[in-house]
Amino acid sequence: MTSGALKATLVVDKSFVIAEVDKRIYGSFIEHLGRAVYGGIYEPGHPTAGALGFRDDVKSLVKELNVPIIRYPGGNFVSGYNWEDGVGPVEQRPRRLELAWRTVEPNEVGTNEFMNWAREAGSEVMMAVNLGTRGVDAARNLLEYCNHPGGTYWSDLRRSHGVEQAHKIKTWCLGNEMDGPWQIGQKTAVEYGRLAYETGKAMRLVDPDIELVSCGSSSSAMPTFPEWEAVTLDHTYDVADYVSLHQYYGNRDNDSANFLARSMDLEHFIKTVTATCDYIKAKKRSKKTMYLSFDEWNVWYHSNESDTKIDPWTIGPPQLEDHYNFEDALLVGSMLITFLRHADRVKMACLAQLVNVIAPIMTEAGGAAWKQTIFYPYLHASKYGRGVSLQPIVNSPKYDAQDYTDVPYLDSAIVHNEEQGELTIFAVNRHLEEGLHLKADIRGFEGYTLLEHIVLKHDDLKAVNTPAEQRVQPVQAAGTVCKDGYVDTLLSKASWNVIRLKKSAGL
Known part of the structure; x- marks a missing residue:
């Protein structure tokens, strides 16, 4: 040397044991945003597309990453999404104005199509429910549609759509970033806490075996953080199993030494949320430990600096397509390392996102699928980071x-x-x-x-x-x-x- x-x-x-690594910390995320679905995982007419229109070359790369769980369908998208639009005969599904990203949602891909794709890709699904424009009723009906075996209105509707066996989705997100002013149906902490508790209570009556994720602050930079966590968990602690964390980092100042130190901020974020959870645990004299679901994380800033303007009300436009460089891969590696060092509390994490939208996998329309720089630390951690x-x-x-x-x-x-x-x-x-x-x-x-x-x-x-x-x-x-x-x-x-x-x- x-x-x-x-x-x-x-x-x-x-x-020196921290904890068993939950394989779900190597999860990812696909939202109906940009070319993640339309032009990403789904492209009828592509040379590798199967009978249902999903690209086999993309699916192969997802399988290479061995992604254990994928969050779906959003994200900001879910706060305005009517899940009923995405089931039943495709030719009868409505086209909707999608307000979160100002596109048109054709609903060619919905719950059953995505569940089928995820199974073929070897992944479970973390399903999110709409607590922006909707609430208890829509959430319990979606759960019944997905998880109940049959003999009821919603479960038999699923069977009439050609899906005889229940999907048995285990993990469910109670909304998304509900403290964000950009969110359709933004709520105060008390408003969200009450709604999330009542929604979770009803969902557990439908299926007692599910896991629920309570919505945390949109990021540690939010003025609501960490008071949001304390107030909402005061309502949802007894019904939820996890609280969500979201965090993205960038290098806008081109200060690489500072950029590579950002995982220290991530460390502080995790410790603060953990302490807040434990405060509520002590306040409630509870025996239950609240775990963390870091269900959005990545480097994200390149596309924010782009001058490219997207015409509104189109289908699958190229939105948020960061082209990652080598130093981005280094920080992604450090973020994965941080999750592993907190394996006792971080039980799920979703790299946001999986294809085209701030993603490790990129595609060309009608052409190749390829690996971005961040693909590799994600691959290595998922492949070799399983154990204690x-x-x-x-x-x-x-x-x-x-x-x-x-x-x-x-x-x-x-x-x-x-x-x-x-x-x-x-x-x-x-x-x-x-x-x-x-x-x-x-x-x-x-x-x-x-x-x-x-x-x-x-x-x-x-x-x-x-x-x-x-x-x-x-x-x-x-x-x-x-x-x-x-x-x-x-x-x-x-x-x-x-x-x-x-x-x-x-x-």
């Missing part, structure tokens, strides 16, 4: 950024999959100019040897992928050594690293 390199150490031990999250003891040099102090250059999470006999070290080197010499103490994992060291790196932080060229993609790192219970490696400057170790056979 280079003797002059900055040095960092971490200690990993089986006893362990708390690493980290000693790293630090730096100060514009908005943050004492930012460790090394950002790391550890996952142990005992069943597979694998140990994975996820690490981001935030240093923009220098490699970081890492020495990891894994003596508690006797007999583990190096399987591979995957690295995502590029000399240009602004490098992007295109349909014609994958400029940013993972490679195998050289020089990593595992010997005498230590992993010794040099983490390249500004890099995402996945160090995989495997227990030797017979041990």
Whole structure:
């Protein structure tokens, strides 16, 4: 190793358990927005489209990511959505003005079509109900339509639509970003809390086995945060299982060192919401722990700076199509690392979104589907980050950024999959100019040897992928050594690293 390199150490031990990783933290999100549905997952006439019009090339990329759960159908869209418009014979479905994004919704894809697509993609669905323009009645009817086996009006209507077996959707969102002034049917905390409680109560009478997500603040920057969480949870605590968090980050100032430190803000956000949940738990003398559903998160700012104007009242226009660069992938990696370090409370998370709209997967109309830079850390975490999250003891040099102090250059999470006999070290080197010499103490994992060291790196932080060229993609790192219970490696400057170790056979 280079003797002059900055040095960092971490200690990993089986006893430093945070929690079992809920696979649903690798979830995603598809909203009826832009080209996420129309021109994204669904494009009749495309060379790869199946009989129902869904693109098989896109579905293959989703399956590669192994996405366990997908939030649907919104997002802001859901607050003006009449779910009945999206069921029954397609030719009889109405076209509607979609007010959240000022487009036309043709309703060619609705509940049953999406549920069928999700099953084929290997994903469960987190269904959202409209608590903007609608409420208790529409929510309980949708649940009956989806989950009741038969013999009632709504369940038999589903069966008449060709879906004999109930969808059995387990997880349901009680509205979306209801404190946002942009939201159709925006509500005060008390208004939302009362409505969400009564809606959840009715839904549980229909199906006691569902999980419910109470709507949190639209972001930690909202003036309502965290009072919104405290007031709404005071109403919904007994009926909900999770509270939602939403957060996006950008680099509008082109300050990369500050941008890569944004996950420290994410850390603070999670801790604040956790503390608020525990305050309500104590106030109610409850035995139940409220968990977190981080059901919108990503980097999002490139498309906000675009001068492209979208004509209103069109179908599937190209909205919010961020073209992600290499440094965006690094922050996405750090955000995933942060979720893993909080696996005891963060049980679900949805990268927003999955296709075309601020997404890891992009498509060309009639053409290729391709991987953005952020595809890769998401892929690696979903593939190798399943097991038990362990708390690493980290000693790293630090730096100060514009908005943050004492930012460790090394950002790391550890996952142990005992069943597979694998140990994975996820690490981001935030240093923009220098490699970081890492020495990891894994003596508690006797007999583990190096399987591979995957690295995502590029000399240009602004490098992007295109349909014609994958400029940013993972490679195998050289020089990593595992010997005498230590992993010794040099983490390249500004890099995402996945160090995989495997227990030797017979041990």
